[in-house]
Amino acid sequence: MANAVPVADFLVLPPRLDRTAEMLAESARRRGMAVEHLSSPVVPARLQHSAGGHLYGGPTFAAAVAPDLDLVPLEPADDWLPQLPYEYTHRDIALTTLGEARWSRTPMFVKPPRDKTLPAGVYVDGSRLPGDERYPADTPVLVSEIVTFLVEYRLFVLDGMVHAASRYAVNGRLDPAPLDACAHRAAVLDFAAGLLDACADSLPSAVVVDVGLASNADRGDEHWAVVEANMAWFSTSYAANPDQVLDVVLRAAGPRHRLTLRDQAFTRPPTPFPGTGRSGSSPMS
Incomplete structure (x- = not known):
């Protein structure tokens, strides 16, 4: 199937909008950008392989739509x-796995490096960490003093x-x-x-x-x-100026052809997206 004709820069939003997404949409429209509010994590054919896509949304949404939009979400390293x-x-912090953290017998603060897959919080010891199938032992976590x-x-x-x-x-x-x-x-x-x-x-x-x-x-x-x-493309803006926040979001999840050499280190290899046979550029949440 031939690639669609490229369109001007546009912002793609997930099915469920929070207040930040709504404000970013308003800001994008003010500067003349189209806003595409998807009803599902499936990119319409008219937008696939377009040259100007950006997104705001969670990691699962990004993993689903980024390949078809040919955009690259940037993210800080786990460590x-x-x-x-x-x-x-001003505190000791270690990157480890959930399996290793479960052996700890001292109070600690535990959180995932970026994705919100694990409830972040203070645990009196490792035995209190989640242990069901949703949280495999190799799940990366940051463990720090309280x-x-x-x-x-x-x-x-x-x-x-x-x-x-x-x-x-x-x-x-x-x-x-x-x-x-x-x-x-x-x-x-x-x-x-x-x-x-x-x-x-x-x-x-x-x-x-x-x-x-x-x-x-x-x-x-x-x-x-x-x-x-x-990740800027998955962060609540709170009381920050939405026009300035949008500047950061657009750079943080934008077209692959605009990716700079310095930012190549902050992208991930594609990972399988569940149930589709396709790949995404961000981890699942």
Whole structure:
């Protein structure tokens, strides 16, 4: 079957829309982009192999539609967080497997590196981790010592600089606010500047980094630290400017022919998409 005639840049959205997707759609339309809200994770023939596709949605959706759209979602490496210098994490973090973590007999915080396949949280020991067939022993997880984040911020990073930002939590509870309205604005940007200056080459050109003011009860101190890194095309914008967020999303999941040499390291080999015989460029959720 012949390839369809390429169309102008467009944004593809999944069947279920959250508020971020709705705001990104509005922003895309304001700048003259078409918005394609799919009713299922199947790309219409008229869009297949088009030259200007972008997406916002979860990993399962991305795995289903990215091949037919010939676009490449960028994602940080699983080991990015544990590889950071201690001055940016202020806690011990290890990338391991769920099977290994189940042997631990000490309290720990456990989360998946990127996909939200496993409930992230504090576990009193490894025996409390999920053990059913949904979570095989080789599932990658990040295991860290327990710290409390007093306030947390989401940074949408583009080309090594903060392009959009928002507070999203206070004392572990959702509390979004624009960064410019926050008392910690200067401290957040100062910490982010140092982090990105030292570590930008280890991240995609478009990515989300969460940071926060952490407290360690055992040490009795407070410090700015990285919470985690996430895919921009699968991150809630909270109170960040949607036009600026869209800039990052479009770069983070865009046409393969625009992929730069530096970003090639932040793509994954295609993986089978269940039940289709096709491949996707992102892992399943």
